[in-house]
Structure formats: structure tokens, C-alpha cells
Amino acid sequence: QETPIKFQLDWRFEGPSAFFLLPVAKGYFHAEKLAVTVDAGNGSGNAVNRVASGAYDMGFADMAALMEFHANNPTAPNKPVAVMMVYNHSPAAVFSLKKSGIKAPADLAGKKLGAPAFDAGRRAFPIFQKANGVGAVEWVSMEPALRETMLARGDVDAITGFYFTSLLNLEARGVKPADISVMLYPQHGVRMYGNAIIASQEFLKKNPEAVKAFLRAFTKGAREVIADPKAAIAYVKQRDGIINVALEERRLRLAIDSAVATPDARAEGFGAVHPPRLALMASQVADAFATKSRIDPDAVWTPAFLPPAAERDIFPAGK
Amino acid sequence: MKHQKRLERWAPWVLLLAVVIVWQVVCSAFEVSEFIFPSPLRIWDQFLEFRGEILRHSWRTFWVTMVGFGLAIVVGVLLGFVIGSSRLAYAAMYPLMTAFNALPKAAFVPILVVWFGIGVGPAVLTAFLISFFPITVNIATGLATLEPELEDVLRVLGAKRWDVLVKVGLPRSLPHFYGSLKVAITLAFVGTTVSEMNAANEGIGYLLVSAGSAMQMGLAFAGLVAVGIMAMVMYELFAWIEKRTTAWAHRGSHAA
Amino acid sequence: MKHQKRLERWAPWVLLLAVVIVWQVVCSAFEVSEFIFPSPLRIWDQFLEFRGEILRHSWRTFWVTMVGFGLAIVVGVLLGFVIGSSRLAYAAMYPLMTAFNALPKAAFVPILVVWFGIGVGPAVLTAFLISFFPITVNIATGLATLEPELEDVLRVLGAKRWDVLVKVGLPRSLPHFYGSLKVAITLAFVGTTVSEMNAANEGIGYLLVSAGSAMQMGLAFAGLVAVGIMAMVMYELFAWIEKRTTAWAHRGSHAA
Amino acid sequence: MTAGAPQGFVEFDRVWLAYNEELLAKNQFAVEDITLSVREGEFIAIVGPSGCGKSTFMKLATGLKLPSMGSIRIGGERVTGPLKFTGMAFQAPSLLPWRTTVDNVLLPLEIVEPYRSNFRAKRAEYEARARALLQSVGLAGYEDKYPWQLSGGMQQRASICRALIHEPRMLLLDEPFGALDAFTREELWNTLRDLWTQQQFNVILVTHDLREAVYLADTVYVMSKSPGRILMRREIDLPRPRDLDITYTEPFVNIVHELRSHIGAVRGG
Amino acid sequence: MTAGAPQGFVEFDRVWLAYNEELLAKNQFAVEDITLSVREGEFIAIVGPSGCGKSTFMKLATGLKLPSMGSIRIGGERVTGPLKFTGMAFQAPSLLPWRTTVDNVLLPLEIVEPYRSNFRAKRAEYEARARALLQSVGLAGYEDKYPWQLSGGMQQRASICRALIHEPRMLLLDEPFGALDAFTREELWNTLRDLWTQQQFNVILVTHDLREAVYLADTVYVMSKSPGRILMRREIDLPRPRDLDITYTEPFVNIVHELRSHIGAVRGG
Ligand SMILES: Nc1ncnc2c1ncn2[C@@H]1O[C@H](COP(=O)(O)OP(=O)(O)OP(=O)(O)O)[C@@H](O)[C@H]1O
Ligand SMILES: Nc1ncnc2c1ncn2[C@@H]1O[C@H](COP(=O)(O)OP(=O)(O)OP(=O)(O)O)[C@@H](O)[C@H]1O
Ligand SMILES: Cc1ncc(C[n+]2csc(CCO)c2C)c(N)n1
Ligand SMILES: [Mg+2]
Ligand SMILES: [Mg+2]
DSSP states (O other), X not given: OOEEEEEEOSSSSOGGGHHHHHHHHTTHHHXXXXXXXXXXXXXXXXXXXXXXXXSOSEEEEEHHHHHHHHHHOTTOXXXXXXXXXXXXSOOEEEEXXXXXXXXXXXXXXXXXXXXXTTOHHHHTHHHHHHHHTOOOOXXXXXOXXXXXXXXXXXXXXXXXXXXXXXXXXXXXXXXXXXXXXXXXXXXXXXXXXXXXEXXXXXXXXXXXXXXXXXXXXXXXXXXHXXXXXXHHHHHHHHHOTTSOHHHHHHHHXXXXXXXXXXXXXXXXXXXXXXXXXXXXXXXXXXXXXXXXXXXXXXXXXXXXXXXXXXXXXXXXXXX | OXXXXXXXXXXXXXXXXXXXXXXXXXXXXXXXXXXXXXXHHHHHHHHHHTHHHHHHHHHHHHHHHHHHHHHHHHHHHHHHHHHHHOHHHHHHHHHHHHHHHTSOGGGTHHHHHHHHOSXXXXXXXXXXXXXXXXXXXXXXXXXHXXXXXXXXXXHTTTOOHHHHIIIIIHXXXXXXXXXXXXXXXXXXXXXXXXXXXHBOSSSHXXXXXXHHHTTOHHHHHHHHHHHHHXXXXXXXXXXXXXXXXXXXXXXXXXXX | OHHHHHHHHHHHHHHHXXXXXXXXXXXXXXXXXXXXXXXXXHHHHHHHHTHHHHHHHXXXXXXXXXXXXXXXXXXXXXXXXXXXXXXXXXXXHHHHHHHHHTSOGGGTHHHHHHHHOSSXXXXXXXXXXXXXXXXXXXXXXXXXXXXXXXXXXXXXXXXXXXXXXXXXXXXXXXXXXXXXXXXXHHHHHHHHHHHHXXXXXXXXXXXXXXXXXXXXXXXXXXXXXXXXXXXXXHHHHHHHHHHHXXXXXXXXXXXX | OOOOOTTOSEEEEEEEEOSSHHHHHTTOOSEEEEEEEEOTTOEEEEEOOTTSSHHHHHHHHHTXXXXXXXXXXXXXXXXXXXXXXXXXXXXXXXXOTTSOHHHHHXXXXXXXXXXXXXXXXXXXXXXXXXXXXXXXXXOTTOTTSOGGGSOHHHHHHHHHHHHHTTOOSEEEEESTTTTSOHHHHHHHHHHHHHHHHHXXXXXXXXXXXXXXXXXXXXXXXXXXXXXXXXXXXXXXXOOSSOOGGGGGSHHHHHHHHHHHHHHXXXXXX | OOOOOTTOSEEEEEEEEXXXXXXXXXXXXXXXXXXXXEOTTOEXXXXXXXXXXXXXXXXXXXXXXXXSEEEEEETTEEOOSOOSSEEEEOSSOOOOTTSOHHHHHHHHHHHSTTTGGGTTTTHHHHHHHHHHHHHHTTOTTOTTSOGXXXXXXXXXXXXXXXXXXXXXXXXXXXXXTTTSOHHHHHHHHHHHHHHHHHHOOEEEEEOSOHHHHHHHOSEEEEEOXXXXXXXXXXXXXXXXXXXXXXXXXXXXXXXHHHHHHHHHHHHHO
């Protein structure tokens, strides 16, 4: 008898979704007696909502979005909890064109920035501002797919976006890598966590073993994805035939390098968090997002379902 | 009779109240969380709290919609004339317009933004693009199905095609024209809002996404309510004009 | 006459060709880059390359749309009956429906997903919600403006309200009913696509955002073209049925 | 001027009608103070100047309009809405343009019981009946044409067939032969006479042709010019069965002249 | 049977009409082989059995329909489309329901030159004219009502006014008095007679009333039953000006009888 798990991604089937699609395709979940269905998503906020409402059992979402949900819906009966950290660093970054003369965060003061209203980098920008002493900026809201175009055309001076998304999009618009200036949040004093696997409280209570089994299988898959991203992309292509394999492979590699297999992740251990860092993030998010109540880091995170540390030692040595 | 009139006057309010009450009761009884479906009270709360902001964004959305809608009426009527009065134009343009209209305008907003920059341009154009079609269709259908007996009344006087359209075609299809305006105005609001959701710093569409991304569902719904109110105001305007111009058509048992 | 018929048959294709050629020429002449507005050749290219995928997603969008649209016809006609044949219902429901219809359905998709999960549910419902209104409006207008002379023909036989609607109301408003179907089917496609853009693993809407975010604008446009083609197919179906059932209405000089 | 015992089949008792509230408020009535009684199976004709309220009277008699004042009883029951056993040919043919002529004629059978219940089963039979009826008014060959492909007179004849097809107990004809030439008209007089003789239904005939009224009716009512009142009731005591030859006899011509001079006087007054 | 020198005002030369391709292919004509010539200012009447093609003839004479074969010249010019100097009262009143009666009557002045150009400027004057015309047909007090608030006969009279208002050079009346009582009808005969006597326009009158035809027309044409051909042309040589009294004179009655027996024979054959 398999336990069904409905899983909600944060975004569409792109390179990084290989982390979930590979173990599905290779039957790792089946081996754990889980029947996992993975659905594409449209933003972490929605992923959190859908898990909280019970429409999904588990999901993949930005830690900041999860914290915000907790803080703004203190009475919600079924608040999701993060059970495994995947992006040890938020992949958020500020992009500008070199020719605009923005070299350091301080240069952003008074500039026009573009990003969707829900963009993680935009929402966390106050933290970035505070950490780097950046003066006030002007925001222009736009659809995700528009922002790189607007930057390339000079309609805005800078944009925020996920490193592995905006970089590739800018290149696709004919901007040479050499002309792009990137300020990654983690390298500019914003040491926030990125996306985590979340599960609904109800589901955790009812099926704790299933969650553990899920994370085991996921970890097994993650090891293979990190070891051979090229092979992993094949499973994404299998699920969604329209993806551009070369592009998504690059995206996956960039995600692994910038958010998953980072030095911090190696130090903290894949899937785990460092509690003080999480607590700091919680207070930063509460300030930056102007939430209704403070955020209790222990309410949003539990390490109780993680596989043993040895099993989670998946990073290839040396690299 | 007078009683009936009064009843009709109040009917929409009674219905509205009933809907709101049911909604509130359901929300309270099942303890539906705000992020799933905010309750009317919560929406009202947010409405009051942010009334200044909502008003400002509503006004923007309203006038942008009106510009796009005005364009849609002009172009829709002219296109309807052309399609409705020439079989060839009908055969050539109708299928393509149907095809075009089935495309989600949201997909074009980014292109419009690239062409016109962020601002009123894309919103006006989206409102226009999304709303001219029902007008065109109704005018065209009205003209194409004109009874030849009525047409002959003018033709026998040597009237030109245009005369026939203006003196017989339009008046006869006026009730359906108003119907199409009621459909079109709703689409125009949708168009503006969708465009603002894609790229803008102002307007209810902007309010929706920014409230949505800050998980302020109550505020987002308050924005939706504002759009609904604006549409209802426009409806009442049309209904008023309609009553004064098409009484002749509403003379059936239904009217008695 | 025969010549005229042939002309009409080919007219949409000629127009389509003309549009495509102009588009290609503009794209080539101004070297419009793909991510601003892809050229027809590029779209065709992508269409061929991904034809399997496009076909699969199109099929999904098509049947989902048809389910939602079928629902919209049933509900739209019934609501139109109610509103068109009772002044009270007209007064009560019309303004609220207008208000509801002015809300961008995209804003409801996330809520529908919370209720139904990602899958056909939200898409079918969005297609339905977005497309029943024009049908309702046209049926209601047709019934409310029924000539009492025609109505009396049945009433004098002691016919019930329903008989009057079915035997006179519906047939008389059939041309406008078809017109409204042509509007509604386009909206239904929009609804499905928008819903898929927000929440889906499949369908043209998913293809649009997925291709869009991977900078495959040619593929995204190929998806749009697929929607357009499906809408045109449905248009031809309606036109065919219309021709067989409402010839009586198209007997004017326009038809000659 | 009032007439009839209360046991008549059709009873108008001081009936007034204004077409709407407004006109009522202004005391503008289309018909005024109509009182009459028609016995079962009686054939009455109504004549009067244009616009006097004849069509209005018909709408009252079928229950399409309810009186502003007074009451109407038909078959012993008070009329509160359209009746179910009438057949009516309106002044305008009012054929449905989306139905062929024969389908227009079949319409009452789709609505009225007992035909309605077995319409699907007996469709062929009913259609044959409709076609026979159309033939009897000279529309053979036009059954499958649409109304707008017929001439004015043909449409009027099709409309008469529609009023007859379901063998109503009460037949109302509003100037049914107005658009016909004299010969076709006289043929149809006889067709109607024969049907009525066989089935003895009630007939109310509005006409401008006094010869028609006198030839067909048992009783002729003369209405005053607008607002319509009943000015005169004339029983036609000519023997039945009548034949067209009777129209050349002296008693017939005398009655026609009598009525004509009456109406002339009405108009003058 | 063919008649007239080629210099007539209205010239039909072997005109055939089938209503559409299909009927043409099947050789089903509504009118066949019509040849006639009407001189300027002549008043002709057309009589014939129901459905014989009289209304079709009217559509041909106004250019609303073009002949399938043969040619029509009016005022010396070949007819290739609707003419600009005609006034027509259709068999059905065809009033526009969204216009009041007086606005319906004003319609031609909004379309036809020279009125069209100065319609806005002279609107008051034209409206007064329309009201006067409506009064002359007994519609005083109904000018501002909508057509559907009028009785059948009233609508017909309004439709006649619409045909007359712009003083057309050619007036076509398709059974214009069919829905009127005898007295109103005879009054309107005289109204029409007087207008025609003053202005000497051409008139083509379709009617079923032989007395009407003989009383008003210079020439009466008799059509055969469908498909319509012209069977007979009868000049009415009664002296003018004619008065209603003439209808009781022997020559008048004789002509009527002659025509009636002719038509009777036609129908039999
Ligand atoms: N729907 C209506 N609304 C208002 N007034 C009406 C309506 N129908 C008829 N009338 C008025 O009622 C009066 C009687 O009309 P009715 O149609 O009964 O006359 P009629 O005797 O049938 O005349 P005709 O011989 O010309 O048909 C007229 O003055 C007319 O203007
Ligand atoms: N639109 C049409 N399409 C096809 N056939 C038609 C059309 N109009 C008339 N006809 C046919 O043409 C013939 C002549 O019709 P028309 O209306 O001219 O007769 P009419 O002499 O005016 O008769 P009535 O005295 O009854 O008005 C009829 O057989 C009729 O069926
Ligand atoms: C082009 C682009 N691709 C993916 C994401 C991922 N993403 C979209 S919304 C969201 C949640 C933020 O609250 C996340 C993780 C992005 N931002 N932009
Ligand atoms: Mg009448
Ligand atoms: Mg005729």
C-alpha cells in the first residue's frame, strides 16, 4: 500500500526541478512505498498557500515566504513547516548593466529597479539595503518574463531576480556576460536561506514515516543530480518536452553551484540549517516584510524528519 | 405596479446582501482562513483601512478603462458595420477575428510594454483589444439579420447603404448593442486590470499583485470589489441610456 | 454567384496570408529580435520542431475548454432564460453579474487551485466562469425584446412560458445566440489558457509561460497560433450549424 | 342594447379596457362598457370603423388582455388569462419566419392538448392533416416554403389554417380575408361555413365586408368609432344552410344596406 | 395584349422574374413576360388573384428587384436599382417600431433630396406637413404614438402618408386600403383622387376591390393566376373628375361586372 503525496513545486519544470523529477522517474519514491505526484507551480507564495490549505501535502518554497505566511496567519490551523533545506542560500541577486556604472550596492540609491511584486529578491531588498547601507530606490512592477528585457532596453537601471534565471535570460536577450554586473545577496551580507521542502502540519502528524521516507528518497536523488546534472536534465525533458536541454542544464548547474553545494551548505550539512542563522533570518524577514507578528524559527523549521547526517553527505568531495 | 417598480429597484441590493451574508456565514462557520477566501467583514475592514490607496488605484483603472473602452466602441461599431454589411468582409474577417480573440491578451501585454513602455499605453490597448469583439459581433449580427422588409422601406427611397445602416440597422440592433456594451465593459475592466497586473505601478491590477504577494488577501479582494463597483456603475449608466432609447423593444409581456 | 461563393471561401485565407506576409516583412525589414516579436518563419520553425509537444498541449487545452464551454452554454442559456423572462430577476441579477464579470478571472485561479488542486478543475471552471456571461446576455436580451405580436401567437393557445421561450424566444434570438457563442468560445479559450498559465503542468497556457520564461518566444507564439487555430475550427463549426439553422434570418440584401 | 341571459357561452359584462396605466389614468379607453352574450356555437361578426376597438375586443375574448373594469366569462368560467381552447387568426399573419408554412400550421398541435402529448408519435398524421388544410385554402405546393416566400394573401390563408388546425371550440378571426381577391374570398367563406356547420364551434369574426358578415354570421354587432362601444346588435335570420346565391337575394341586400346606413350614421355622429 | 409606344414613362419589355437562382433553374417565375407601357401621369390599377405576382410587379417597378429576363425603363432610363423618386406603401405597413408615427412619416424626408439637405433646418415645417397629412387620413391625436399602439387600419393609413410625404413622381400602393372599413376607404379614395388631380404623378395601385380600381384608375390591368401574366388591359373611360356617385351609375357598374367576369373566367381556366 503506497502513501500518496501531492507535491507542489515553486516554479515550472526547469533545470532545478530535476531534484524532484529524477527520484520520481527512477522510482526512488516507489521504493519507499510513496506515490508522489509533482505539480508545477507559480511562485513560492502560492506553494505555501496550497500546502497550508491542504490542497497539497508537501511542497518546495522559499523560506522567507514560509516565514511570512506564519507571521501573517498566526491563527491558520495547518501552517506548513520546512523539513529540509535545499537552497542553502537564497539565489536572489541584483543585476545591472556594467555601462550604467552601478558597481557596488551603494550605487543603487535613487535608481529605478524592476521586478515582479512577489520576487524574493525584491521582497528581501530591505535586508539587502540595510546590510549595505543603500539609500532609497524606486520600484517598477512587472511580469517575471519582462524584467530582463526592460533591463536590456534600459527602461530600468537594475533588476532583482534569481541568479540562475536572470543571468540566463539576459544572455538570451543578447547581453554579453561581460557586460552584466551581478550582486548576489549571500555575498552582500544577506545570508538568508533559500528554498526548502515544506510539509503541512497535518500531514506531518498523520504520516511522519512517509515524510521521512520522502526525504530519504529525495536525498538519494539529490546526490545523483549533483553528481551528474546532464543526466538529471533528461528526466526534466521527459516530463516536459518543450524545455531547452542545454539551457536547463546550465540553469541547474548554476543553481547547484550558487545555492545548493555552497561552502555554507557543506558546513551545515545538506538539508539542515544552522539555528542562529535561521533565527537571524526570521527577525530580518519580520522587519523587512513588516509582518503582523514576530517569527518563531522553531515553528517554521523542524529537523526531525531529516535522514541521518551520513546519508545526507551527498556533496562530491573536493569540489 | 408601483410596488413592482420599488421591488425592482431594491432587488439587486437585496440579492447582494444575501450573497454577502451567505459568504460571511460560510466563512465564519467553516473558519475559512483569510489566505483561502477572505470573509466580507475582513474585506470591508481592509477596504476602510486602505480606502485612500484603493480610491487612487481605482481612479487610475477607471479612466484607463474608459479610454480603452471608448476606442473599442468606435472601432467595434465600425468593424461591425463593415462585417455586417458585406458578405465578403464577413467571410474574410470573422474567422480571423475569432482566432485572434481566443488568444489570452495577457500574453501580449509584455509585447505591448516593450513597444510602449510601462504606463497607460499597454493598459489602454489591452482594454481595447479585449473588448471590441463582442461589440463588433453584435453589430454585425444585427445588420446581417436585418429583415429585408424593413430594409426595403428605405431602399425604395433610393437610400444609400449607410442610410440603411443608420436608420434601420443600428436602431433595430440597439438592444443587442447595449447587451454587447455590458459584456464589453466588463472585458475592458479585465483587460486593464490584467495589463496592470503584468506591468504597472498603479491601478487596481498593481494593487492586486502587490497585495497578493504580501499575502494581504483581504486587501486584494477589496481591490476586486472596487472593480466590481466600477463595473456596476457603468452598468447602471448603460441601463439608464438603454431605458430611454429602446423602450420600444421592451414592450412584451415581460415588460407588462 | 458561383464566383462570389468561391471568393468568400478563400477570403479568410487570402487575408491571413496577407497578414502573415506583412508581419514577416516588417520583422525582416526592421530586424525585430525574436524576444520582442518573433517572425512567422521563426514561429513556423518552432511549430515544426515542437509539433508533438504542441499537439499534446493543444489537445489538453481543447478538451478542457470544451468542457468549460459546454457548461457555459447550459448555464448561460438557463440564466439567460431566467433573466430574460422575469423583470425582477433581470433587475436583481444583471448588475451583479456585470460586476462579477469585470473581475479578472486570473485573480481567482489561485483560489480555485486551493480548492481543486492543479489539474482540470481550475481550468474548466475558469473557462466556464469567463464565458457564460455573453451567452446569458444575448439570450436575455433576445427574450426581453421579443415582439409581443409573436408571443401572442403562442399565448393565445394557452402556451406556458416555457413553450413561448422554446418555440419563439430561442429561435428568434438564434442569430444573436450564435454570435454570443462565437464570443464565448474565444473567452473560454482565454480562460483555459489563463488558468493554465497560473497553475498547470499541461496545456497551451503552461507551454506559453514555460516557453516564455525559457526565452523561447518562437515556441510561445507557436502555442498562441495553436489556440487561434482551435478557435477558428470551432468558429467554422458554429458557422456551419448556423448556416443550417438560421438561413431564414440571413435573407436580406446582404445575403443576395 | 345590453343583451343575453347569463347562461351564454361568452359573457362580457360591462367591460372596459385601457391599454396601460397611463391611458387608464387619463380615462382613455380602447373599448368601453361592452356587454354581450354569445350562446354556444353561435357565429358572430363584429363590424365598425377602423381603430374602433375590434382587435382589442378579440384580445379580451381570448384572455390575452384582461379588462380594466368589468368581467368576462367564457364557458362559465371567469377569464383570468389566455384560454386553451381557442384558435385565432390575427390581423397581421404573424407567421414565424423560421418555420416553413406547414410547420407554422402545425404549431398549435405542438402546444395544445391532447395533440401535444402524442405529437411525436402522430407527427406524420398531423402533417398530412396540415397539408390537406393548406390545400383546401389553395396553398398546395407552398407547404414547404417559408412565410416570407409567400404573397400577402397566401400568408393570411396560412394563418387561417393555423387557427383551425387544432379544431378549437372557439375560433377568432380578425379580418381574415382582407388581403384576398373576391373569388378566393368567397371560396373561403364557404370553406369556413362548411367547417362551422359540421363542428358547431363558436366563431367571432371581425370584418369590414358587410356582405361577409351577413353571409356568415348569426349575429352582427356594430361598434362605434373609438373608444369602441357596441352600438347595435343585428340577428341575421336568413335561413341556413346559405349559399352564395343568397347574397343576390333581396333580404340579404336589405340587411347589408341597413347595416351600412347604420354605420354611416355612426361615423357622421 | 402588348401595348404602348416606346415613349411611355414606365416601360416593361418582356419582363420575367424568378425570385432566386434555384427557382430560375427550375423555371418557376413569379411573373412572366410582362410587357406594358404607362404614360406620364397615368393612374393604373392592377388586379388579380392572390399570389399572382402583383407585389412582385411593384418590386420590379421600383427597382427593388431586377428582372431575370427582359428590361424595364422608367422615365426613359433603364432600371438598374432602386429609384429615387418613388413613394411606396407596402402591403404590410412596415412601420419602424422605434419611431413614433410622425417620425415614421418623416422618414422619406430624411433620405430623399432635396428635403434631406435642409431637413435639420426645416424640421418644424416638415413636421407640420407630416401632421397635417396624418390628420387628413384621420390619425389626428395618434401622431406621437408608436406604430404598435395603432390599430391595423391606422398603421396602414400611416404607411400611406409615408409614401406620399415627399411628393414622389411615382406612387406605388400595394393594397393600401385593405384593412379599412368601407367609409374610411371611400374617404381616402377621394383624398388620393384629389392629390393626383393636383399633382398628376404616376400611380400604380394594386387592389382586390374592383370598384376601387375602376373609380380611381385610368387603366386597369388584370393578371392571371400564378405565374402572373397580364391578361387584359381595360381603359376606364369614365369622365373625370369622378365623384363617389359615379359608382352607382350604370357604366361604372358595367365595367366592374365586366372585369369581375373576366377574372372569374381566369380563375376557372
Ligand atoms: N398596444 C397598444 N397600446 C396602446 N394603444 C393601443 C394598443 N393597441 C391598440 N391601441 C389603441 O386601441 C384602439 C383600438 O385599436 P384596435 O386595434 O382594437 O382597433 P380595430 O378596431 O382593430 O381597428 P382596425 O380595423 O384598424 O384594425 C386604437 O385607438 C389604438 O390606438
Ligand atoms: N421572397 C420570395 N421568395 C420566393 N418566392 C416569392 C417571394 N415573394 C413572393 N414569392 C412568390 O411569388 C409569387 C407572387 O407573389 P406576390 O407577392 O407578388 O403575389 P401577390 O399578387 O402580391 O399576392 P397577394 O394578393 O396575395 O398579395 C407567389 O407565388 C409567391 O410565393
Ligand atoms: C524568472 C523566475 N524564475 C523562477 C523564479 C522562482 N520563483 C518565482 S516566484 C518565487 C517565489 C518568491 O516568493 C520563486 C521562487 C523567479 N522568481 N523568477
Ligand atoms: Mg384591428
Ligand atoms: Mg401582394
